[in-house]
Each structure stands twice: as C-alpha cells, then as structure tokens.
Amino acid sequence: MFKPVMDISIFNPQSESGWRLYHLDIYFIIASSFILLLVIGLLIYIALKFRAKPNDAEPKQIKNNKLIEALMIGIPFIMVSFFFYLTIKTMKETEPITHNETPTVEINGRQWWWQVSYPGTSVVTANEIHLPANKKVLLKLTASDVIHDWWVPSFGPKMDMIPGLVNYLWLKIDKPGIYEGACSEFCGKQHSKMRIRVIAQTQENYQKWLTENAKTANIAIDSSLIKGAAIFQKASCAGCHQIRGTMANGNVGPDLTHLASRQTILSGTVKNTTENLYRFIDNPNKIKPGVNMPRFFLQQDSLKALVTYLHSLK
Ligand code: CUA
Known part of the structure; x- marks a missing residue:
C-alpha cells in the first residue's frame, strides 16, 4: 500500500x-x-x-x-x-x-x-x-x-x-x-x-x-513495444481507453496517454509498478472488486508485452 x-x-x-x-x-x-x-x-x-441528608425537610x-x-x-x-x-x-x-x-x-x-x-x-x-x-x-x-x-x-x-x-x-x-x-x-x-x-x-x-x-503519446519505434501496442488494439483496450496520438480514443476508462508518468494507479491506492499493473490487468476484479474493466484472459507473454507497452507511455 x-x-x-x-x-x-x-x-x-x-x-x-x-x-x-x-x-x-x-x-x-x-x-x-x-x-x-x-x-x-x-x-x-x-x-x-x-x-439530601437524612431527616432533611423538603427544600424551598x-x-x-x-x-x-x-x-x-x-x-x-x-x-x-x-x-x-x-x-x-x-x-x-x-x-x-x-x-x-x-x-x-x-x-x-x-x-x-x-x-x-x-x-x-x-x-x-x-x-x-x-x-x-x-x-x-x-x-x-x-x-x-x-x-x-x-x-x-x-x-x-x-x-x-x-x-x-x-x-x-x-x-x-x-x-x-x-x-x-x-x-x-x-x-x-x-x-x-x-x-x-x-x-x-x-x-x-x-x-x-x-x-x-x-503532447500526444511518446511512442518509441521499438520492436519490443510493437507486440504490446498490437495487443492493446486487439484486446479491445482501445475501445475504453484513450492514448492520444494513437487509434485508441475510448472514454469509458482512464486516459492512458502518459500513464507511466503517474506515481500511482487504481485511484491512488497502489504504486504504479509493472507488477501492480500486471496483476491488475490479469484479473481486474480480483484486485478491484466491482470494477467495470473486464478480464481478458491473456497469455502470460502477451500480458507482459502489454504492460511493457503501457509503461513506455511516459
Ligand atoms: Cu466516489 Cu465514493
């Protein structure tokens, strides 16, 4: 915490x-x-x-x-x-x-x-x-x-x-x-x-x-990020979240354009670390019961690539 x-x-x-x-x-x-x-x-x-003392008369x-x-x-x-x-x-x-x-x-x-x-x-x-x-x-x-x-x-x-x-x-x-x-x-x-x-x-x-x-998102042309960016689009993250400067323009969840520059995630309740982001995306409802974000059942390597991409958004 x-x-x-x-x-x-x-x-x-x-x-x-x-x-x-x-x-x-x-x-x-x-x-x-x-x-x-x-x-x-x-x-x-x-x-x-x-x-009252014993034998006291009623006071005035x-x-x-x-x-x-x-x-x-x-x-x-x-x-x-x-x-x-x-x-x-x-x-x-x-x-x-x-x-x-x-x-x-x-x-x-x-x-x-x-x-x-x-x-x-x-x-x-x-x-x-x-x-x-x-x-x-x-x-x-x-x-x-x-x-x-x-x-x-x-x-x-x-x-x-x-x-x-x-x-x-x-x-x-x-x-x-x-x-x-x-x-x-x-x-x-x-x-x-x-x-x-x-x-x-x-x-x-x-x-x-x-x-x-x-500024719009600072997306480095880096092969290590391409996979994560593709998953972001394919797994329909882009339907709910906005990353300015990309095709993602959802307005249901938080804007992620400069996500990596924030100190915390989940409304300030946990530190913005790759582990916390990984655990949350893996099973949002487990970390934040009731949350509107659905679970996508991503493979471990896909999830890792997605988190790497999101954490490149400085
Ligand atoms: Cu929002 Cu209580």
Whole structure:
C-alpha cells in the first residue's frame, strides 16, 4: 500500500480555505468544550453541595424566575447566532458565487476513479491532479454516474459531485507537495478506494507538466513495444481507453496517454509498478472488486508485452 505523504487531517490545513475551516473548527471546539465543562462542573457541584441528608425537610420550592429563564434562552441564542454567522461567512469565503471564470481543472467523478482535464488545453489524465501552489485556482466538479464527493481534508471544504449538476470550489494551496483525500459520498463497492491525490507544484513546474502532458503519446519505434501496442488494439483496450496520438480514443476508462508518468494507479491506492499493473490487468476484479474493466484472459507473454507497452507511455 502507498504511504500517505502528508497527514490527512482537518487539523493540518494547507490551503487558504483549509485555514478558514480550521479556524472555524477551533472556535467550535473551544466553545463546546467550555459549555461541556461548565455543565458537568455545575452538575457535580450541585450534586455534592445539595445532597439530601437524612431527616432533611423538603427544600424551598421556586415556581419561576424571569431572569434565569431569560438567560437560559438568551445566552444559547446569542451563541448559536454567532456561530451561524461565522459558518455563513466561511461558506461565502470558500465557495465561489460567480462562475464566469474559466476553471483551472475539471474533475469528473466516476465509478471508481477521477477523470481530470484542464480546460483550454488538451491535457486529460486520471486520479493524480496536478495544480499550481500559491495561486488561486477554480475547480469544476462533476460526476458521470452516481454522486461522489470531493474532499481533501487539508484543503477544507467538501463538495458533492452530482450527475447533471456542476459545482465549483476555490482552492489556493499554500506550498508544493502531495496532498491526499478521498471520495466522501458512498458510491458503490470501491468507494473506500477512491482516493484523491493532488500534486501541487511551483508555477514553473506546473506549466512544464502541462506542456509535457498536452503532447500526444511518446511512442518509441521499438520492436519490443510493437507486440504490446498490437495487443492493446486487439484486446479491445482501445475501445475504453484513450492514448492520444494513437487509434485508441475510448472514454469509458482512464486516459492512458502518459500513464507511466503517474506515481500511482487504481485511484491512488497502489504504486504504479509493472507488477501492480500486471496483476491488475490479469484479473481486474480480483484486485478491484466491482470494477467495470473486464478480464481478458491473456497469455502470460502477451500480458507482459502489454504492460511493457503501457509503461513506455511516459
Ligand atoms: Cu466516489 Cu465514493
């Protein structure tokens, strides 16, 4: 299994919105802890101080007290109103109102992977989302099949991805690094393995990555790859997957144009090694139960050639 690079926690904010939500969480935790301690403290105090002793007469009965009643209603009302205000304020600051800007990235939730494309470019990738750090970017979030939910805890807000609906989120990542999250809406068998990996880069490296990935597949004229490329076409991989610059232009599964340049496969759950790719293609349903990819029952040498070809797609 792949080790997370960073703590996945709301207490480890790494973006502008992440910090806003972190502060809101801290206010809530302090306020509720204070109330909890006050109530429990008073309970203990009263239970000890006013304990009934043998032969005690019935204590003095008080019917009503306007001041205490006003305080009992007034104080919680003011507190709840204040936190309601803080919540609305944070929501306004983290969710875009106007959608006139071109989104930096469009993320489409699928069972069970993320299709990632960059409007205005020909870049299409899957699962690993490259973004510039230190720059405000707009995420466009959609879904194709069922409801998924975007959540990278260090970045703050969650956002539902609903078929037929478009949602947006602002994101300004503090510094370059790898950030992890996961789908947060139950979406089927592999929901728990629908991980999100955001690779935040410096503006310069991000542009470099974008330029590299806008290119069509870098297919070397190498005899060792011809067999694998032929199997890719023949075994109907090409019907579901796209490799830009070749005949493969499917849109059912992840784009594989630069597959070898990704660090992970299977929605960020395993390292992108030849062994893992081999094991997955050999029997997809065994590695990822419920997956839409069928088993092709390829001979060992064909499978090896196919994996060699796929891993040449840098
Ligand atoms: Cu996608 Cu849960």
